[in-house]
Amino acid sequence: MRYFVRDGTLFIRGRFRAASTGVGGGIADVTTVLNHTVPHDFQEDPVRRLELITAWHGVFRDYFGLLTAVDMRHLCVLQYDYVTVFITAGVSNPTPSPSTPHTINIIAYSREGMADAALLETIITATGAKAWALHHLGYDFPGTTTDAVVVACERDAEPMHTYAGTLTEIGRRVHEAVLFGLPEALARQQGRVKREGPSFFIYSRYGGDHWVEWQKENCPYHPCHFAGQRCDYCYCPCYPCGDEDLGEWVNSSNGGSVWGCAGCTLLHIPEVADYMKRNPEATLAELKRFRERL
Template identity: 50%
Template sequence: MRYFLRSNSLIVRGKFRICSSGPHGGIRNCTTLINHQVQNDFSHDPEKELELLSYSLGLSYTDTAGLLTAVDMNTLCILSWDTMMVFVTAGITHPDPVQSSVPASEDVPNPAPGTINIIVLTRDFHDQALVDAVITTTEAKVLALRDAGYDFAGTVTDAVIIASEGQGTIRYAGSATETGQRIHETVYTGVTKALLRQSDTKKKKPSFFIRSGIGGPHWVLWEKEHCPYYPCHYQGQRCDLCYCPLYPCGDTTLGDWILKSERAPVWACTRCLLNHHPLVTSHLLRNPEATLLELKSLYSKTL
């Protein structure tokens, strides 16, 4: 799996089994997930828009699952917890008129482009868990809205994609399970942070949050500027990809699978320097789908 931004689109590439409520959705296999920013007054056929977008990016439409939003992609929140990742954009211009006490013709406080889009990327889910995770994700979104002071459960255009790398044996993802609890906490945090970023007019790029256990469980916002750990590897390293978009690569020459308590193995890449070399980092930023072999070959020439 890898993810990157192209113009107004978040693109996630890999081999997924998905459950999607967005255009061209349902339960199926696909290789590309997209969250695409459209204009505020967008009124076209969403499936046609996604089809044309796929072709413009050189992608197969049949292998693509997408979401559309008028929310600025610079307010995107990316959250990482071991091998699970969540991507959230959030706006609340058009609350659900059935559930909100605010008339549909009126704006809610601090209006922003509407639609809350959520992509949850995990591993080894059975189809049953994919559907279960949709419920857990929605519950977390509703709670985040309530705790933020809103009296509605979502907007009229909200959408979600649950994507699993590998069709495995995990069948349950409700909030009573450890998997579901992780999804709930991560989505709740992502929606909360994304709503706050709608009011930040100075926000110029997406935000990346990592779930850390150091000093007690908490979420950390990673920022390249003024990082207290620089240089974590060597002087002159590139930090643009501090949290690797190739994670977990599974290449045992670069990292290892480790056990954390009784949980499933987690990929550890603390000894990997691949994407910190300036030449490799520049190449990957220009060519986000470069193969791992290509990047390793490039890196070997610098040694």
């Protein structure tokens, strides 16, 4: 899975099995999930708008799309092990009035395979967490009139998850990510938290389980590799790459194994980081070849 923001649109690219409640939703194999920002006075046909956006960016018709009036600068991305959740949220007035245009869009992605039933149950889990988060924030409604959820997993992965309620491992991760991420997304959209671009959070077990917002400007470990390094991709979009030239599998504290790549500097090289920004779907082999030409 790769994701990037371009021209006011979040693109999530890969080979997915996905379920969507958004425009043209359902259950299907798709290569793209996108969340596109539209003007606050948007009155166009949403299907036509997404067709134009995807055609402009060279995306085929196998996609699920969402629309929002929230600027992608306020996007929150939350990574909890093999689960990544993307949230944009707008609730400018605490009212359930259908005449007030608000939207909370949630996209949940699993690196591990899921049965179709689990994809559908994740929509319920994410929606329940959204309602719970809004309640804790003092709102008297469980959602807005145009909310949507997309759930995607790796199409080629063996289905490891049959269910996705809050008592399951995957459901618990999605629930916690939405419960934490929705208030953060609203804080950014409402201007209470200022960020120049999307915010990235990771669930850390170091020093006790908690969420950490990663900000390259305030990283206490900088520079962790070499002077002049770039940190745009500190949390590598290729992870876990499995390339033993760059890392190795190590035993984890819970008895499993995790990909360890603390010594990898590939995407810290300024020229490689710039290349990745220009070509966000570049393969690992392509990035390594580019490095060799420097």
